[in-house]
Amino acid sequence: MTVELNLTRDPAHLRHGSNIGQPLRRTDGALKVTGKARYAADNHPPGMVYAVIATSCIARGRVTALCVDAAKRHPGVIDVMTPAHKPELAEDPDAKGNPFAFRMELLQSDEVRYANQAIAVVIAETLEAATEGAALLSPRYQVEIARVGLDAGETYVPPAVGIGHPAEVRHGDIDAGLAAASKRIDATYETPAQYHNAMEPHAIVAVWDGDRLFIDTPSQGMAMAQMRIAGLFGIPPANIHINSPFLGGGFGSKGLVSGPQVLGVMAAKLVGRPVKLVLRRSQMYGPVGHRPPTRQRIRIGTGDDGLLTALEHEARITTSSFDDFYEPAADASHTLYASPAIRTAHQAVRVDTGTPLFMRAPGEATGSIALESAIDEAAFACGIDPLEFRLKNYAEVEPTTGKPFSSKALRQCYAKAAERFGWAGRPLQPKQMRDENGFLVGWGMGTATFPALMFQGNARAVIRADGRGVMESGAHDMGQGAWTALTQISADALALDLDQISFLSGTSDLPDAGIAGGSAHTATVGAAIHNAGAAVIAKLAELATSDERSPLFGAGNAGVVARAGRLHRRDDDARSESYAEILARAGVAEVEASGTGAADPAAQSQYAMHAHGAVFAEVKVDPELGQIRATRLVGAFAAGRIINPLMVRSQLYGGMIWGLSFALHEEAVMDKRSGRILNANLAEYHVPVNADVPPMEVITVDEHDPHVNPLGIKGVGEIGITGSAGAVANAVFHATGIRVRNFPIKIEEVVMGLGG
């Protein structure tokens, strides 16, 4: 399967020298704004039919009856897939082959584990017929009482949180630290369930050809999806061809292939025709992951000098009744502030929801809003400016491990953002500032942090007889700009101009690029590309320097340097040869080499690696009506090398808006009796609209980090949320004097707190 893409290049940005760091415009932008970018659900192979999932409206129990006949009688319905009538699977979807093989509902039984779970699939000639067929199934249930919310049952200590992190971390003596404190904060914060709500719903178009499978589906991890599907259907991974050139957002929910996507593959197998299955918006609230609710208790002790004596962060989180994902909310307290004693701990409760999953800044987002609020409370208790308080407690080394940071320009972030915002002179006491219209004005800040991760990814580089280069890697563009940034890195890796290379991506037929998550994709694939480029140029150098007819003869790989499609001798720049000349003389059609990007364990054991930032927020609050409006957001971020400042700014804007959303808007409301989500739509699940987004500014602070990876990239996809959510919440306190600890901040808390 090949991807035909007519990517555009902005000629203004074609240049010699490094392409990295250039504000290249999106290569896929024109395709997207003209509707030519083909997303998964835009595909219509010949003979295709439609599958629609029937979902459970109970959260726990069994399906006792389905009116399959009624559905089948509906004109256009081809078949109804149920637990009793479905293709055999080679593997139990509840088997836990590895920690990332999340259990999924593939009609293996009549059991219902959460509301919105798939209980049947109707396949029909039209979407309308399949939809009505699903409605006609009129399921009957044996209902059990749903377990809902953070108090639904016994708590337990999870075996691990996030990706294999310990549930509890102790450093120093918390009790001693608290006992020694002259001021103590003990506060409990709650954050709600949130859903990824990518604009593009999970969708799949599946075509079987014998035991080969062709899939169009949005994926943040094609190779992992291939492995999972291969296991379930008992075919080799190489038989599965996934096409995922564009995603309409993923935010973690498309990191792993989900149950509904696999049901589409099963449906295609059942009816022997190509099948399209697209989730309705409401169906995305269940089987494709979410951010679980949290209750976080933070205790902080400080001395008379305003230095932390203890920081304790305990988080209670929910997970599903049948699988294990644990939002590492308390881990946010590991790295940010120096304290002689730090303890983080997690407790979990099993509830009747779909399994929670990584959602943009998993752990950091939930943990950060609690931690940054608590730090604000501590600063206030000490009578110290929140920025000064954070600077006093600045972590020079990672507090829980004692490791030095590979780089940390957080001080510059604080300074630059504070200056730009105009923080100086902020009154310590809340409710001191009003604007000319009488609205209460508040200023708050938060520190942003996100680990600089690396996964493993591969790339293949080719230099052709005409001197042009090709770089291939099955990377994932979720809208973040991978097509563009990786093209820039590819050009540099091949020492060619942008118009001399092709960057191929977005299908599983290309080298495995690993997962696009953890803000690590550019770093991981960038490193793979960098290494592949170096390797292919080494092959060219080998051809040239071992050939006496070449002006480079005898120089050796180390003795030549690649620049603008030529190899030059290091000791005599005038002696050079073009790629095309080298290949022509050698009679070779092309040279090819591979590269891998992965974390360097030695560097990781030596250094703590994190991106940092500082966010300042201004809000205005109506003094009687309690309506809150963010009016300014300024963030400065230090995230290693910036490959493309335009894309990076967009990522950081998006993250900061998400933080604003976290503080003021976003919440899935669940009925405590039924376990059903009551606002499973974009009208009532509120995210900020344009009118809510204030003027924003993003500053990037240069950081040269030789340790994180060869390109010094730290990743910017998630950090924008952290810090921002707390900054907005702290600004609300500063405006009103009301400390709201349940998020999102609701109007009633402010109205009732403000008095008449």
Add this chain to the structure above:
Amino acid sequence: MMNFDYVRPASVADAIAEASEKGATYLASGTNLLDLMKGGVSRPSRLVDVTRLPGLDRIEHLADGGLRIGALVRNADLAHDADFARNYPAIAEALLSGASAQLRNAATVGGNLMQRTRCAYFYDAGSACNRRWPGAGCDALKGENRLHAVLGWSEGCIATHPSDFCVPLVGLDAVVEIEGKGGRRELPLEALHRLPGETPERETALERGDLIVALRLPTEAKNFAGHSRYIKVRERTSYAFAVVSAAAALRIEDGKIREARLALGGVAAKPWRARGAEQVLAGAAPDAAVYREAARAALADAKPSGDNAFKIELAQRIVVRALTLAAAGTPDRIPALPGSPFSSVAGA
């Protein structure tokens, strides 16, 4: 989606005939109805598309100084009609505070009046709801009800009417013109929506087949143009229904409030006319004390139907704000953030 008949009658008489059969319902722009059908909440067997009916898309100035607005006039077209916005600024502001630009471009006057409640349990086909299924019970009563009614509710239903448009309309004595099997009749808008009582399923005074053909504003409605505001508190700045809203319209002469009109949104199953408060205001000098008294009068009968006691307090403060801003004078232009408490902020 279920199969249904779709008819597009050429005349009002045909439309009424088509819609008089059981299971038939009018379709205007469908911004509410189609969502309900997709969610399985409404399952009509016949849609009678009224959008091509002739003559219902006009705004007419009547000889007596009143205004007649056809039921098919789009929400956006009405709000952006310069005459209309000048004469009835609070109505225009209310319209523009609702939904989104795309929805307002589509939504019709008739559809806006007849839109159904946004009670989440009404939308959730799995929940018990007396409106959807008389006698089934009301799952909102002990459920997530922080945004439900504080006035005029019954144990049978605590839902609110979601329209912004209707709030100033009811304050300004709008009249609804209806054509039905029995011919033409008219009804004060205040009598169109019903309080739930024992029969929450009977949401309006319309009978099967009744078609709203027009909305009329009486001559006097213009008298308030100089002192009118609509204020809407919501959970985000745009594209959200009111938590509570208020429309205030004053006729101020010689430093005295000669006549006041006040209505509240988001508090009851109908747009809520606060006549008691109007009486408090009539003849008084416009000042904060009298606004507070009016606010108390407006909410005197309010009681929480769940976790929503705050709405009673908030509603009173919104009344005070709406009155204060109305007394200060209608702004020259409809604010960039219509209905928002922040609408007075320059550049907001």
